Amino acid sequence: MPSEKSFSSWLFKTALLIGGALAGSALTYADIPRTAEGRPDFQGLWTNETETPVERPAQFADRQTMTAEEAAAWRPGSAAGLTDLTVEERLDPDRGPPPKGAPIRLEADWFFASGYVAQVDGEYRTSLVIDPADGKIPYAENGRGRDWVSQQLARPGVDVFDGPEVRPTGERCLLSVLSTAGPPMLPMSYNSNYRIVQTPDYLMIMAEMVNDVRIVRIDDEHQPAAMQRWMGDSVGHWQGDTLVVSTRNLHPQQSFRGSTGSLTTTESFRFDSDGQIIYQVTMNDDTVFGRPWTAEVPMRRLPPGSHIYEYACHEGNYSIVGALAGRRWQEHYEQQEVEN
Numbered sequence: 001m002p003s004e005k006s007f008s009s010w011l012f013k014t015a016l017l018i019g020g021a022l023a024g025s026a027l028t029y030a031d032i033p034r035t036a037e038g039r040p041d042f043q044g045l046w047t048n049e050t051e052t053p054v055e056r057p058a059q060f061a062d063r064q065t066m067t068a069e070e071a072a073a074w075r076p077g078s079a080a081g082l083t084d085l086t087v088e089e090r091l092d093p094d095r096g097p098p099p100k101g102a103p104i105r106l107e108a109d110w111f112f113a114s115g116y117v118a119q120v121d122g123e124y125r126t127s128l129v130i131d132p133a134d135g136k137i138p139y140a141e142n143g144r145g146r147d148w149v150s151q152q153l154a155r156p157g158v159d160v161f162d163g164p165e166v167r168p169t170g171e172r173c174l175l176s177v178l179s180t181a182g183p184p185m186l187p188m189s190y191n192s193n194y195r196i197v198q199t200p201d202y203l204m205i206m207a208e209m210v211n212d213v214r215i216v217r218i219d220d221e222h223q224p225a226a227m228q229r230w231m232g233d234s235v236g237h238w239q240g241d242t243l244v245v246s247t248r249n250l251h252p253q254q255s256f257r258g259s260t261g262s263l264t265t266t267e268s269f270r271f272d273s274d275g276q277i278i279y280q281v282t283m284n285d286d287t288v289f290g291r292p293w294t295a296e297v298p299m300r301r302l303p304p305g306s307h308i309y310e311y312a313c314h315e316g317n318y319s320i321v322g323a324l325a326g327r328r329w330q331e332h333y334e335q336q337e338v339e340n
Contacts, residue, residue, distance in 0.1 A: 003248065032241060032271050035198060040198045040271055041243050042203070045302040048185065048193045048279065056127035056135025063126055064135065070280065071117040071124040073244040083108035102274060117125040120298055124207075137257055137269055140290030147288075149257040150321075161327035164320050169253055172320060173210065173313035175230050179256040181205075181212035182231060183247050183265040184281040184295060193309045203236060203243065216245050219308070228261070230254050242270040259285045261287075275301050 006096060033041040060066065066074065089095060117127040127135035145154065145249040152158055152166050160166060170177035178188045185194075185205070203216040216234040223233045225248075232250040236243050245267040252261035263285040272278050277299040284292040 033216050037200050039198075039200075040243070041198060041200045042150075042243070042269060042277055045306050045308060046194045046196060046277060046299040047192055047302055048187045048194070048299045049190075050116050050118040050128075050187055052125050052128055052297075054128045054186060055137060057131065057209070060126040060135070064133070065123045066117070066126050068124065070334060071119075074117050081103050109121060116128075118246065118296075118298055119274075120276075120278055120296055122235070127295070128295040128297050129293060129306055130296050132291075136177065138158050138289055138291050138293055139258070140286070140288060143288040143290060144258055146227040148252045148260070151253070161324060162228075163324065167320060167323070169230075170210070171323075172315075175254060176207050176212045179254075180209040181207035181214060182281070183234075183267060183282060184256060185267070185279060186295060186297060191306055191311065193302065193306075204244075206308065206312055210313050211311050214245075222246070225249055228252070232263075232265070239268075242268050244268050256283075258284065258288050260288060262287065272298070285294075 006204040021325050022212075035041045076335075090141040118128065129135045129137060129214055132138050142258050143316040147202075148170075149166055153160060158166065164172055169175040175181065177191075180188055180192060181188060182205075188209070191207075195204075195206045195208075197204040197206075201218050203218065203219075205214045205216070206212070207214075208307055210229065214231050214234060216236045218238075219234050227233060228249050228251045229287070230251045231254070232247040234247040238244075246264070250261055254261070254265075263283065265284065266282045268278075268280045270278050278296065279299055280294060282292050282294045282297045283289060332335075
C-alpha cells in the first residue's frame with residue numbers, strides 16, 4: 001500500500017490532470033452528442049489505433065509534441081518491416097514471389113493501417129505517456145519482476161513452458177493482448193477497436209481484441225477486495241462532461257508492463273474539439289512504478305459502415321497445446337542425448 005504522503009501526492013496530481021482535461025479544448029455544450037439524460041453520449045464504434053508509442057523515443061527527448069511535418073514523416077521502427085505494396089497489389093492472386101535475394105517483409109494490413117499520430121487538443125504527441133515529463137514509465141528501484149508470472153518463473157526449477165499457467169494470458173485466450181481492453185486501454189498494432197454502449201447506470205466497452213467486455217457501474221460502490229476480475233472492478237462518476245472511472249481488484253495475472261494485482265487506475269473520458277474521445281489513465285502501483293504515471297490517447301470514431309468483428313481466439317486450443325507438446329518432445333530428446 002502507498003504511504004499517506006505518496007497517496008496524497010497521487011491524488012493531487014490526478015486532480016491536476018483531470019482538471020486540465022476538463023479545461024482543455026472541447027466541443028461546446030450544444031455540439032457534444034448527448035443522451036436523453038443530457039450526459040455526453042460516447043456510444044458507437046471507436047478506434048484508438050495510433051503509431052505514437054507508449055513511451056517516448058529518445059530522438060524527442062523532453063518534447064511532448066512534434067510538428068505537423070514530423071508527424072507526416074513519422075514511421076516508427078515497429079512499422080519499418082512492412083511491405084510498401086498497395087492493398088490491390090497485396091490481394092493480387094497472380095502476384096509472383098519477391099525477387100531472389102530480396103528480404104521477405106511482413107505483409108500485414110492490420111499493422112498501423114492509418115499512419116495516425118496521436119493528436120490531442122491540436123497537439124501531435126510523441127508518446128502516450130504524458131506524466132512524467134520525459135514520457136517514460138517510472139519504474140521503481142527493483143520494481144521489475146514483481147508481476148505474477150515473473151514471480152512464478154523465479155521459483156526454482158520453473159520453466160516458461162512447464163504449463164499453461166505461466167504462459168501469457170493473451171496466448172491462453174483469457175484476456176486482450178497487451179491490455180487492449182484495459183485498464184489501461186492502450187492500443188496495439190491491430191484490433192484496437194471498441195464498441196461503447198451507454199445507459200444512465202452503466203458504460204459498456206467491448207474491445208474487438210478477444211471480444212473482452214468492461215462494465216463500468218455509474219455512481220456505485222466498489223466491490224470487496226476478494227472480488228477480483230480480469231479487468232478489475234470499475235466504478236464511474238461524472239465531473240461535468242467528463243466521465244471519471246476508478247478501477248481496482250484486478251486479477252493478479254492481469255499485468256501491463258510489469259504491474260501487479262495491487263494496481264489501481266483512474267481513467268477519464270471526454271470529447272475534444274475534433275469529436276474524439278480523449279482517454280486518459282493514471283496507473284498507481286507503487287512497488288512496481290515507484291510513482292503514478294499517466295498516459296493519454298485519442299479514440300476516433302470509426303467510419304460509417306464499420307463493424308466490430310468476432311475475434312475467434314484459437315491460441316488456447318492449438319498454440320498452447322502445440323507449444324507445450326513441443327517442449328515435452330524437446331525435453332525427451334535432450335534426455336536421450338544425456339543418456340547416450
